[in-house]
Amino acid sequence: xxxxxxxxxxxxxxxxxxxxxxxxxxxxxxxxxxxxxxxxxxxxxxxxxxxxxxxxxxxxxxxxxxxxxxxxxxxxxxxxxxxxxxxxxxxxxxxxxxxxxxxxxxxxxxxxxxxxxxxxxxxxxxxxxxxxxxxxxxxxxxxxxxxxxxxxxxxxxxxxxxxxxxxxxxxxxxxxxxxxxxxxxxxxxxxxxxxxxxxxxxxxxxxxxxxxxxxxxxxxxxxxxxxxxxxxxxxxxxxxxxxxxxxxxxxxxxxxxx
Amino acid sequence: xxxxxxxxxxxxxxxxxxxxxxxxxxxxxxxxxxxxxxxxxxxxxxxxxxxxxxxxxxxxxxxxxxxxxxxxxxxxxxxxxxxxxxxxxxxxxxxxxxxxxxxxxxxxxxxxxxxxxxxxxxxxxxxxxxxxxxxxxxxxxxxxxxxxxxxxxxxxxxxxxxxxxxxxxxxxxxxxxxxxxxxxxxxxxxxxxxxxxxxxxxxxxxxxxxxxxxxxxxxxxxxxxxxxxxxxxxxxxxxxxxxxxxxxxxxxxxxxxx
Numbered sequence: 189x190x191x192x193x194x195x196x197x198x199x200x201x202x203x204x205x206x207x208x209x210x211x212x213x214x215x216x217x218x219x220x221x222x223x224x225x226x227x228x229x230x231x232x233x234x235x236x237x238x239x240x241x242x243x244x245x246x247x248x249x250x251x252x253x254x255x256x257x258x259x260x261x262x263x264x265x266x267x268x269x270x271x272x273x274x275x276x277x278x279x280x281x282x283x284x285x286x287x288x289x290x291x292x293x294x295x296x297x298x299x300x301x302x303x304x305x306x307x308x309x310x311x312x313x314x315x316x317x318x319x320x321x322x323x324x325x326x327x328x329x330x331x332x333x334x335x336x337x338x339x340x341x342x343x344x345x346x347x348x349x350x351x352x353x354x355x356x357x358x359x360x361x362x363x364x365x366x367x368x369x370x371x372x373x374x375x376x377x378x379x380x381x382x383x384x385x386x387x388x389x390x391x392x393x394x395x396x397x398x399x400x401x402x403x404x405x406x407x408x409x410x411x412x413x414x415x416x417x418x419x420x421x422x423x424x425x426x427x428x429x430x431x432x433x434x435x436x437x438x439x440x441x442x443x444x445x446x
Numbered sequence: 447x448x449x450x451x452x453x454x455x456x457x458x459x460x461x462x463x464x465x466x467x468x469x470x471x472x473x474x475x476x477x478x479x480x481x482x483x484x485x486x487x488x489x490x491x492x493x494x495x496x497x498x499x500x501x502x503x504x505x506x507x508x509x510x511x512x513x514x515x516x517x518x519x520x521x522x523x524x525x526x527x528x529x530x531x532x533x534x535x536x537x538x539x540x541x542x543x544x545x546x547x548x549x550x551x552x553x554x555x556x557x558x559x560x561x562x563x564x565x566x567x568x569x570x571x572x573x574x575x576x577x578x579x580x581x582x583x584x585x586x587x588x589x590x591x592x593x594x595x596x597x598x599x600x601x602x603x604x605x606x607x608x609x610x611x612x613x614x615x616x617x618x619x620x621x622x623x624x625x626x627x628x629x630x631x632x633x634x635x636x637x638x639x640x641x642x643x644x645x646x647x648x649x650x651x652x653x654x655x656x657x658x659x660x661x662x663x664x665x666x667x668x669x670x671x672x673x674x675x676x677x678x679x680x681x682x683x684x685x686x687x688x689x690x691x692x693x694x695x696x697x698x699x700x701x702x703x704x
Binding site: 197198199200201222223225226227228251252253285286287288289290291292294295332334335336337338339340341342343344348351352355358359364365366367368369370371372373374375421423426 | 455456457458459480481483484485486509510511543544545546547548549550552553590592593594595596597598599600601602606609610613616617622623624625626627628629630631632633679681684
């Protein structure tokens, strides 16, 4: 997918701290930074990254999310990395048989947003690529997050897990775009008067070419045609285009048939 | 994140067709297959993949989602690839100035689920890695999907875009796990009688050691302690553990103080 980045548009920033525990591959750390900044998160903490820090491979895979890597903090263990946080969510793919609250990313995002609005410092804990967090680390968390996936094939890499959870966080930002809208380019949505005008133009020409074979069927046929046009949510410009289409077709028929 | 795959658990399958238009890297095609199967999607179509098909690099990055690659169909152009579909959603990161409905992945998933339940064949159209879909291809779609991201840094790779949209689809499956639950391991959640019994045991011992310095403060202190325990959502096993803790602490004190 093409990048939709625009450095002239406002950076939407702020959100939980992401803590990677013993990440193995620099590429994955960079991909995590990229996933985070996509969703406005910038605070990254690393606990004992296997290949040391800084790591040029992380920069290569961050795709420009350098500010996240530059500010990343290094910690010798998880206890220190979560010390100043007030709520911690740990991610896990497995049922470890422990008693903990478990959220899907959406429910976790809703709860984190409330905590964020109340001024709490929140952390998201991710384990090493292959093994995940160990039970003692899960026990540091207020609750767990598990991504709902096909139970017979649940296989996310580290950055994808970070992305899905951070995406759910971003959706809760007040600045996130609406769920659905009609994008209308340069033109405004047509008014009902514009539309009625078009309908009457079309129906006048349809009468003229004897499109309505039986008069008693005309009202229902008119309604069906109007319904189809209503579903188009036409713009002002498109209404003008359809006026032209009707006039053009009718003119051709008249010209040819004269 | 660790794989949570379990081949003994039921495969949840079914959903929209994913159509990749002129994908460049085999690695990305494999990563798309992996993202799809995570979310139960298996129908993949490829329009003129740059490096031909089949592609061993796709297999390497599919992480076991071979069934998606094995069934993938090849098409010479987008028109043929969408010919049998009844609803098509095209993904885009840019505002192209055309008039089209645009959904975020969540709203699109809700609409697709309704269409799926009504028996419609649905497709998701993704463009080439660098350029995305061209306007003529977007015009084949009933509506567009745009992932809401940080406007100043919106940078998803192809498989991540597929994953986010397919994830939202999967969340709408009836089989998806609940948004939140208390995972209790082997033990059942405690009953209120279990809890009251624990509270009374604790308060009896607190009375014995003169924990409540002033009698008039006892009721509110008891309520506060009970509230803290209620927030724990204890299991039966944990209630037994706390009985042991209270008995153990009190016994030690009695022994020492005798």
